[in-house]
Amino acid sequence: xxxxxxxxxxxxxxxxxxxxxxxxxxxxxxxxxxxxxxxxxxxxxxxxxxxxxxxxxxxxxxxxxxxxxxxxxxxxxxxxxxxxxxxxxxxxxxxxxxxxxxxxxxxxxxxxxxxxxxxxxxxxxxxxxxxxxxxxxxxxxxxxxxxxxxxxxxxxxxxxxxxxxxxxxxxxxxxxxxxxxxxxxxxxxxxxxxxxxxxxxxxxxxxxxxxxxxxxxxxxxxxxxxxxxxxxxxxxxxxxxxxxxxxxxxxxxxxxxxxxxxxxxxxxxxxxxxxxxxxxxxxxxxxxxxxxxxxxxxxxxxxxxxxxxxxxxxxxxxxxxxxxxxxxxxxxxxxxxxxxxxxxxxxxxxxxxxxxxxxxxxxxxxxxxxxxxxxxxxxxxxxxxxxxxxxxxxxxxxxxxxxxxxxxxxxxxxxxxxxxxxxxxxxxxxxxxxxxxxxxxxxxxxxxxxxxx
Amino acid sequence: xxxxxxxxxxxxxxxxxxxxxxxxxxxxxxxxxxxxxxxxxxxxxxxxxxxxxxxxxxxxxxxxxxxxxxxxxxxxxxxxxxxxxxxxxxxxxxxxxxxxxxxxxxxxxxxxxxxxxxxxxxxxxxxxxxxxxxxxxxxxxxxxxxxxxxxxxxxxxxxxxxxxxxxxxxxxxxxxxxxxxxxxxxxxxxxxxxxxxxxxxxxxxxxxxxxxxxxxxxxxxxxxxxxxxxxxxxxxxxxxxxxxxxxxxxxxxxxxxxxxxxxxxxxxxxxxxxxxxxxxxxxxxxxxxxxxxxxxxxxxxxxxxxxxxxxxxxxxxxxxxxxxxxxxxxxxxxxxxxxxxxxxxxxxxxxxxxxxxxxxxxxxxxxxxxxxxxxxxxxxxxxxxxxxxxxxxxxxxxxxxxxxxxxxxxxxxxxxxxxxxxxxxxxxxxxxxxxxxxxxxxxxxxxxxxxxx
Numbered sequence: 062x063x064x065x066x067x068x069x070x071x072x073x074x075x076x077x078x079x080x081x082x083x084x085x086x087x088x089x090x091x092x093x094x095x096x097x098x099x100x101x102x103x104x105x106x107x108x109x110x111x112x113x114x115x116x117x118x119x120x121x122x123x124x125x126x127x128x129x130x131x132x133x134x135x136x137x138x139x140x141x142x143x144x145x146x147x148x149x150x151x152x153x154x155x156x157x158x159x160x161x162x163x164x165x166x167x168x169x170x171x172x173x174x175x176x177x178x179x180x181x182x183x184x185x186x187x188x189x190x191x192x193x194x195x196x197x198x199x200x201x202x203x204x205x206x207x208x209x210x211x212x213x214x215x216x217x218x219x220x221x222x223x224x225x226x227x228x229x230x231x232x233x234x235x236x237x238x239x240x241x242x243x244x245x246x247x248x249x250x251x252x253x254x255x256x257x258x259x260x261x262x263x264x265x266x267x268x269x270x271x272x273x274x275x276x277x278x279x280x281x282x283x284x285x286x287x288x289x290x291x292x293x294x295x296x297x298x299x300x301x302x303x304x305x306x307x308x309x310x311x312x313x314x315x316x317x318x319x320x321x322x323x324x325x326x327x328x329x330x331x332x333x334x335x336x337x338x339x340x341x342x343x344x345x346x347x348x349x350x351x352x353x354x355x356x357x358x359x360x361x362x363x364x365x366x367x368x369x370x371x372x373x374x375x376x377x378x379x380x381x382x383x384x385x386x387x388x389x390x391x392x393x394x395x396x397x398x399x400x401x402x403x404x405x406x407x408x409x410x411x412x413x414x415x416x417x418x419x420x421x422x423x424x425x426x427x428x429x430x431x432x433x434x435x436x437x438x439x440x441x442x443x444x445x446x447x448x449x450x451x452x453x454x455x456x457x458x459x460x461x462x463x464x465x466x467x468x469x470x471x472x473x474x475x476x477x478x479x480x481x482x483x484x485x486x487x488x489x490x491x492x493x494x495x496x497x498x499x500x501x502x503x504x505x506x507x508x509x510x511x512x513x514x
Numbered sequence: 515x516x517x518x519x520x521x522x523x524x525x526x527x528x529x530x531x532x533x534x535x536x537x538x539x540x541x542x543x544x545x546x547x548x549x550x551x552x553x554x555x556x557x558x559x560x561x562x563x564x565x566x567x568x569x570x571x572x573x574x575x576x577x578x579x580x581x582x583x584x585x586x587x588x589x590x591x592x593x594x595x596x597x598x599x600x601x602x603x604x605x606x607x608x609x610x611x612x613x614x615x616x617x618x619x620x621x622x623x624x625x626x627x628x629x630x631x632x633x634x635x636x637x638x639x640x641x642x643x644x645x646x647x648x649x650x651x652x653x654x655x656x657x658x659x660x661x662x663x664x665x666x667x668x669x670x671x672x673x674x675x676x677x678x679x680x681x682x683x684x685x686x687x688x689x690x691x692x693x694x695x696x697x698x699x700x701x702x703x704x705x706x707x708x709x710x711x712x713x714x715x716x717x718x719x720x721x722x723x724x725x726x727x728x729x730x731x732x733x734x735x736x737x738x739x740x741x742x743x744x745x746x747x748x749x750x751x752x753x754x755x756x757x758x759x760x761x762x763x764x765x766x767x768x769x770x771x772x773x774x775x776x777x778x779x780x781x782x783x784x785x786x787x788x789x790x791x792x793x794x795x796x797x798x799x800x801x802x803x804x805x806x807x808x809x810x811x812x813x814x815x816x817x818x819x820x821x822x823x824x825x826x827x828x829x830x831x832x833x834x835x836x837x838x839x840x841x842x843x844x845x846x847x848x849x850x851x852x853x854x855x856x857x858x859x860x861x862x863x864x865x866x867x868x869x870x871x872x873x874x875x876x877x878x879x880x881x882x883x884x885x886x887x888x889x890x891x892x893x894x895x896x897x898x899x900x901x902x903x904x905x906x907x908x909x910x911x912x913x914x915x916x917x918x919x920x921x922x923x924x925x926x927x928x929x930x931x932x933x934x935x936x937x938x939x940x941x942x943x944x945x946x947x948x949x950x951x952x953x954x955x956x957x958x959x960x961x962x963x964x965x966x967x
Contacts, residue, residue, distance in 0.1 A: 308829065309859045320830070327829060376761065376780055377773070382851040386842040398835040401857050403933050405940045406762045406902075449859075460923030462932060467920060470913030479915060479934040479941075480856050487858045488932075 062232070064093045065277045066242065066264035069100020069108055071338035072184060075143025078191055084279065084341050085237065086197060093231065093238045093271065094199075095264040096188050098180025099136050109136050109180045117176040120162055121169050133158060133180075137187055150190045154183040170215035174244070174254045181241035181260060189239040198236030204245050207231055209266065211245035211253050218245055218253035220266050220325065228270025240267060261322035265333075269325040276326050279338045285310075285346040287361045292498050293505045301347045302360050309451040309487040310363045323348070358458040359508040361451050364501050366494050368400065368445040369415040370478065373430055374408035374438040384434065385409060391429050395422060400447070401480045401489065410478065412491065415443060445477060446497035450488045450504055462488060464507050472503035515685070517546045518730045519695065519717030522553020522561055524791035525637060528596025531644055537732065537794050538690065539650060546684065546691045546724065548717040549641050551633025552589050562589050562633045570629040573615055574622050586611065586633075590640055603643045607636040623668035627707045631697035634713060638694035651689030657698050660684055662719065664698035664706050671698055671706035673719050673778065681723030693720060714775035718786075722778040729779050732791045738763075738799040740814045745951050746958045754800045755813050762904040762940040763816045776801065811911040812961040814904050817954050819947050821853065821898040822868040823931070826883055827861035827891040837887065838862060844882050848875060853900070854933045854942065863931065865944065868896060898930060899950035903941045903957055915941060917960055925956035 067081050085091045098109040116129035138151050158179055166172045185201050192199030208227025211218035224245070231238060242260025244252050255262045261278060268276035284298035285307075302310075304327045311320040326333055327350075336345035371392075378384050385402065392399060392411060399413040427439045455461045462481070465488060469476055478491030492500050520534050538544045551562040569582035591604050611632055619625045638654050645652030661680025664671035677698070684691060695713025697705050708715045714731060721729035737751035738760075755763075757780045764773040779786055780803075789798035824845075831837050838855065845852060845864060854865040880892045908914045915934070918941060922929055931944030945953050 304829070305860065321833075324829060376757070376777060379853070380774075380851075382849075383842075383846050385852070385855065386839050386846060389836075389839040389842070393836050393839060396835075398833075399838070400832070402838065402855050404854050405942075407758065408939075459926060459928045460920070462929050463916060463919035463923040466916035467913075470916040473912060475912045476915050476934070479932045481929070481932040486861075489858070 062092045062271065062273050063088065063090045063275045063277055064095065064264055064268040064271065064273045065091045065279065066095040066260060067097060067279045067338060068260065068281065069097040069110075070281045071100075071279050072096055072098075072188070073100045073102045073106070075140045077338065078140060078144060078188065080338050080341075081188070081279075082192060082195055082197075084338065085192075086195075087341075090274070091237070091277070093240055093267055093273075094188065095240050095242045095260055095267060096181060096185050097242050097260040098184050099140065107132070109133055109184070110177060112136070113176045113180050114173070116162075117173045120176075121166060121172065126162060130158065130162065137183065140187060144191050144194070146187075146190055146194060150187055154186060157183055157186075168215075171251060171253075174215045175252045177254050178241070178244035178252045181243045185239045185241035192237060192239065199239055200234065200236055202231065202234070202238050202240050204241065204263075205250065207240070209245035209263070211247060211255075213247040213249065213251065213253055216254055217256050218247075220245065220262075221248075224266065225270040228267060229272065231267075232271055256321070258319035258322050261319055262325070265322050265325040268331045269329040272329070273331055275334055276331050277334045277336060279336050279341075281337060281339060282335075283337045283340055283343040283345065285335060285361070287509055288501060288505045289364065292364070292501045296505065297509050299346050299360055300344060301349060301352050303349055303352055303453055303486075305486050306360050306451050306453060307348050309449050310361045352453065357452075357508060358454040358461045359450055359452040360454070362448065362501055362504050362508070363451065364446055364448040364497055366444075366446045366497060367415055368412055368447055368491070369418075369441055369443045370445060370491070371411045371413070371426065371430075372408060372438070372440045372442065373410070373434070373436050375434065375436045376407055378407045378409070387434060388430065391426070391433065395426060403478050403480045412445070412447070412478070412480075442477075444494040445491050446494045446500075448490045448492060448497070448500055448504065450490070450508070451486065453486050455486065455488065465490070465504055468503045468507035469500055472499050474500045474503065515545045515724065515726050516541070516543045516728045516730055517548065517717050517721040517724065517726045518544045519548040519713060519732065520550060520791060521713065521731075521733045522550040522563075523734045524553075524732050525549055525551075525641070526553045526555045526559070528593045530791065531593060531597060531641065533791050533794075534641070534732075535645060535648055535650075537791065538645075539648075540794075543727070544690070544730070546693055546720055546726075547641070548693045548695045548713055548720060549634060549638050550695050550713040551637050552593065560585070562586055562637070563630060565589070566629045566633050567626070569615075570626045573629075574619060574625065579615065583611065583615065590636065593640065597644050597647070599640075599643055599647060603640055607639060610636055621668075624704060624706075627668045627697065628705045630707050631694070631705045634694035634696040636694075638692045642692040645690060645692065652692055653687065653689050655684065655687070655691050655693050657694065657716075658703065660693070662698035662716070664700060664708075666700040666702065666704065666706055669707055670709050671700075673698065673715075674701075677719065678723040681720060682725065684720075685724055709774070711772035711775050714772055715778070718775050718778040721784045721786075722782040725782070726784055728787055729784050730787045730789060732789050732794075734790060734792060735788075736790045736793055736796040736798065738788060738814070740962055741954060741958045742817065745817070745954045749958065750962050752799050752813055753797060754802060754805050756802055756805055756906055756939075758939050759813050759904050759906060760801050762902050763814045805906065810905075810961060811907040811914045812903055812905040813907070815901065815954055815957050815961070816904065817899055817901040817950055819897075819899045819950060820868055821865055821900055821944070822871075822894055822896045823898060823944070824864045824866070824879070824883075825861060825891070825893045825895065826863070826887070826889050828887065828889045829860055831860045831862070840887060841883065844879070844886065848879060856931050856933045865898070865900070865931070865933075895930075897947040898944050899947045899953075901943045901945060901950070901953055901957065903943070903961070904939065906939050908939065908941065918943070918957060921956045921960035922953055925952050927953045927956065 116126045119126040189201035210221040210224045242263035244254045286296045288296045333348040401412040430439045474496045480489040569579045572579040642654035663674040663677040695716035697707045739749045741749045786801040852866040883892045927949045933942040
């Protein structure tokens with residue numbers, strides 16, 4: 062049994078829905094279809110979710126939401142018309158949205174969640190109607206009825222553990238289940254949405270709860286690339302990668318799948334297949350628990366800018382039990398989260414995203430580290446990029462580090478920092494931002510040039 | 515003005531004292547001579563300090579210390595005889611030691627310190643007597659009279675800040691000052707010794723307090739080697755290195771100078787010259803605040819065994835503010851100090867010395883990390899060696915990492931871990947202990963082969 066999720070661009074028009082239908086019915090194992098709200102049809106188009114947010118904002122400001130309301134309904138109506146569906150379904154969606162607009166607004170965040178969630182919820186009803194019109198048994202299933210219980214956190218709901226057992230019962234339903242992504246219900250029966258990429262999360266939760274063999278995630282790219290195509294021209298596609306590799310890559314700029322969405326599937330060991338709705342015969346990329354390392358040590362290279370390092374040195378630092386912990390506690394008290402802490406004997410650098418700094422915070426941090434830890438030197442260096450070279454195969458591969466650092470040296474890139482954990486699934490290089498693109502290209506050439514299609 | 519310190523082997527016999535005298539008088543800037551207790555004359559010989567410890571132990575057990583007492587006095591007497599000194603000085607030392615034996619034993623640690631300190635104290639009197647016999651104005655100066663105030667911690671005294679100003683007054687004394695190393699006096703007037711290499715500490719404190727231009731440390735090697743001579747045959751000597759380089763090297767097995775001893779000199783920016791009493795014309799090694807990098811990026815390579823890594827992985831660890839700090843706090847609660855914390859996105863390794871583990875502690879640590887931090891995986895790997903490649907020149911040298919890691923790869927050494935801070939004064943490689951010697955040799959060949967004498 063497979064759980065299949067389609068993203069907004071896969072559901073943006075009637076023509077796209079026809080593709081979705083063909084994909085689902087071409088494999089009888091595709092039992093559950095998780096749908097997003099209709100996305101953009103062209104680059105200037107508005108997503109239904111964005112229209113709904115504007116609509117909710119107008120309501121909360123006591124302004125007339127009619128224009129946005131109509132725009133939302135118009136999107137559904139256009140799809141219905143394209144697919145020759147009768148008016149009943151559109152009337153149903155219109156009534157639903159109208160009811161939501163009249164809901165209690167005393168908690169604006171809850172009201173916002175109720176409106177946002179309608180994008181997926183109503184789209185699921187529309188998709189189910191279309192599937193039925195095509196002569197297939199298909200049922201819209203509401204997350205409340207299915208038992209998708211979540212915490213009462215607007216825009217950041219977390220699935221509750223008891224939801225999984227209840228979702229398992231969905232296996233007993235007949236026909237194809239069309240399930241709206243992005244939201245669940247609190248114990249009190251209120252709608253709460255997940256964070257960003259919420260439909261991916263829904264699919265992942267359903268795959269876990271229903272013990273699916275595979276979670277298929279249909280999007281609009283053929284596969285995950287081994288490197289950012291804006292840096293390297295026509296890079297190699299990744300056929301298979303592990304959760305850990307995906308996670309390390311997505312950390313530094315890979316955004317095909319939001320990594321938090323994978324957690325429920327990851328915990329249940331269910332593989333995730335990324336495929337293209339517009340090119341379903343392309344093999345796509347499979348995210349698995351373990352894989353054979355047959356394609357060299359490196360599976361992908363990711364990079365991200367906007368880091369800085371706080372360098373702290375103190376003679377005999379190494380002898381002070383608790384120095385590192387106290388340093389991290391100071392940063393934590395400023396609400397800063399950090400990425401890495403490479404260290405020498407008497408120095409330690411803390412790497413963090415520089416967008417976390419509020420004005421004046423840097424000076425305060427330096428002051429506190431100097432006085433509280435009696436540090437000899439505290440220096441903040443800005444505009445660093447982190448480059449992750451990722452691959453489970455690196456673990457058993459003598460010389461990967463040598464190849465990577467030699468490639469960087471040849472490209473004239475100075476390595477500001479290296480951090481390689483004992484996991485050896487990734488190697489991190491810190492370089493200056495101006496060197497980032499050159500560094501990524503050099504590493505790609507070193508590890509992929511020979512195997513590029 | 516220079517402070518000159520001589521180690522135990524430089525003062526083990528009359529013949530050695532003659533060398534010391536010639537060295538001191540050959541340079542009128544050598545104003546202060548810090549002396550250790552007489553060391554070994556041959557490899558099976560006993561150091562005076564060790565004899566004194568045995569002597570003190572016997573006293574504390576209410577046993578007869580006569581045999582050890584006589585052995586100590588015999589060492590001084592042999593030197594005096596060799597140098598044709600008259601009996602007065604030996605009688606004086608004998609009386610002093612005899613008085614100490616009768617001191618209060620209610621605090622055994624304080625009694626031990628009082629006896630241990632006599633080795634240096636009485637040797638300073640002997641050396642002063644010999645210098646005077648040679649016709650030079652030389653005065654034994656007692657640390658109490660000079661104001662060398664320390665904390666009342668037996669075997670681990672710390673200099674008090676007010677001592678420095680008082681020691682500056684020594685500049686006004688006429689003649690050569692012969693100053694015993696290894697101990698100072700508490701505010702209550704009791705003797706307390708420094709930790710290991712205590713005479714080096716005394717010299718460093720005097721150099722700071724007296725604002726010396728140079729602190730000369732005479733020992734029994736020509737220079738600091740660039741690598742352990744037990745691993746690499748006839749390695750290159752280091753002419754000049756910075757405090758930071760010395761510190762990083764001494765961390766991993768370089769033991770010519772105990773690094774804590776350098777702190778007072780380091781704080782005052784006073785260079786330290788290491789020289790050989792038995793070959794004073796050899797240039798030795800100079801430890802400086804800054805140096806020109808004229809000899810390639812790497813100044814030395816050190817290695818040390820006996821490390822282990824605690825590998826902790828948790829999916830989405832990176833999003834948890836405070837994860838690293840809480841992990842370090844758990845280790846701290848076991849009294850463990852750690853060396854480095856290389857990390858990936860969802861994993862972190864803590865490198866520490868494995869001799870810190872008490873029996874059963876490992877299991878408890880793993881259990882606590884798993885339950886308190888909800889970690890997915892906790893694995894302890896043993897028998898690791900850390901190799902430090904050290905050099906201030908690495909900072910501006912593109913390609914040092916590439917050269918080092920390529921050399922290791924060519925030697926068939928798998929790099930378990932890399933940690934390079936943004937200071938770039940050192941690069942740390944973690945390897946399996948069985949690979950240590952091969953790795954060090956390979957790195958030495960890479961960075962020193964062309965320049966070896």
